[in-house]
Structures are given as structure tokens and as C-alpha cells.
Amino acid sequence: MTETSPPDLQDMRAAGQTMRTAGLALLRWYADAGVDEAIGLEAAALYAAEAPAPAAVLEMPQGKPISLRPRTKKTDEEAAEEKNTQLKTDAAALAASCTSLEELREALQGFEAKSHFPAARNLVFADGNPEAPLMLIGEAPGEQEDRQGKPFVGRSGQLLDKMLAAIGRNRTSVYITNILPWRPLSNRTPTLQEGLIFLPFLKRHMELVGPKLTMTLGGSSSKLLLDTNQGIMRLRGQWGEFDTGSLKVPLLPTLHPAYLLRNPLAKREAWADLLNMKQRLDAIASD
Ligand code: URA
Secondary structure, eight states, X not given: OOOSSOOOHHHHHHTTOOHHHHHHHHHHHHHHTTOOOOOOSSOOOTTTTTSOOOSOSOOOTTOOOOOOSOOOSOOXXXXXXXXXXXXXXXXXXXXXXXXXXXXXXXXXXXXXXXXGOTTOOSOOOOEEOTTSSEEEEESOOXXXXXXXXXXXXXXXHHHHHHHHHHTTOOTTSOEEEXXXXXXXXXXXXXXXXXXXXXXXXXXXXXXXXXXXXEEEESHHHHHHHHTOOOOHHXXXXXXXXXXXXXXXXXXXXXXXXXXXXXXXGGHHHHHHHHHHHHHHHHHHHTO
């Protein structure tokens, strides 16, 4: 039960309690008495005629009033999460309404999440042949791609072209896109949240193109499409499946060309993955 008058801070201090313990005891007394907000260092003399107000409500070491009111204001984190959820819902509705690649491109162009990418100048939608049996999925545009509005046209793209040539393919016999259509600031790796926001567009993209097989380039797209936390070194070379909800496409993850530029010795693994893909493509062609 609450005592009828607040404990005296001076007495508690004199009895050897620290400022913190004494302050907390005083706060607890006020909270038990139903006080839910401290609005000043001096108590308001609401009934001054009947009873003089106590000298101090609460003096904390910093001398700042403390609110006991339960917090109702959203934290930045909560607000960002709410915003992301809204973007994902909007993306799903918008993507589902697209019935052609042109509509999808326009939908992406107008989608509000573009504001996350202040460095981006041009939408990077896709390149290659939408009739091709193989769809390649990279990460996000870099500077050259942003400039030209086409995926994989910079240094990574030149290596990708050589990798494709090694299995007898080029941009007329594959279709290429990325998980993000906008260039992230300073070419940073896309966050999982960004990937998830644009995932409905990628799924719709895949449904509209309808490839027989898909190959993810690097960790970001492989993890996103396979919905896993496993690293690319574990994922690469193992067939999985990308399920859009209405279409299931066999998927083979491999290493990103940018990684191969930095780690040329890893080209051996990428080469094994390309041969793996070639065998499957040849088998489909001869069916
Ligand atoms: N890296 C990617 O993942 N995509 C591009 O389009 C260019 C570089």
C-alpha cells in the first residue's frame, strides 16, 4: 500500500541511500499513487488553499523531469518496419497487376521505393532475349549499368559475356536481370529488406518471361531466391528451385563475376557450374 506522503529524499540520502536508489524509491511511490507524468521540478499547487504543495517533486541528478507515461511514440525502427511492410504490400499488388514486360517496367519506374536509391539515374530493367530458356539474375546495377540502363555492361558484364561464350551463349540466347533495378549508393550490397521489397516484381518478371532454367549470380540473389541464409560457397553448384507462387523454375547458383574478378582462382568453380548448366540446357533442347 502507498504511504500517504512521499518518502523524503533528504532523509533517504542521510540514511546512506545513493541518489539513484532514493530517486527510484520516490519514483515508485509516485507511480503507485497514480502519477504518470512529471511535468516540472516543483509540484503544482492545485489545492494550494487547502494544503501547501511539497517543495520538490523529484530531483534527479541531471535535474531533468522524467515522464512516467507509457511510450506511445514509434521508435525509428518500428516506423521503418511499418514502412517496409507497406512497400512490400504495394509491390505485390502492383506487380500482380502487370500483364506484360512493358507494364512491369513502367510499374518499377513509378514504384515509390526508388527514393531509397538517391544515386540512381536510370532504371535497369533487363537485357537479352525474353524468349531464351535461361534467365540470369544478378544483384544490382553498378555505375556503368546505371549510366546505360542495362544490366552487366561494366567490367563484371564483360566477364559474364566471356563466361556465357564459353558455353556457346550470348545476349541473344539468355535473358538477364537483377534483384534491384536501381543502383545502390556507392555500389553497396543490397540489404535483405531491399531484396524483399522488390521480390514481387522479380517473381512477376520470371512469370512473364517463363524461362526453363535460372542461374543466380552471387550470394545476394541466390539467398533471396532460395530463401536461405546459407552462404554462396555452400549454395553454388547445387540445384534448387525458385517458386514464384504460380511457377517453379530450377535454379543453379554460381559465383558473381565481380567476385571472380577479385578471386580469379575461383573461376574453376564457376566453370564447373557453367558446364552443369550447359548440360541441363542441352538436355532441354534435345527433348
Ligand atoms: N553486378 C550486378 O549484380 N548486376 C549488374 O547489373 C552489374 C553488376
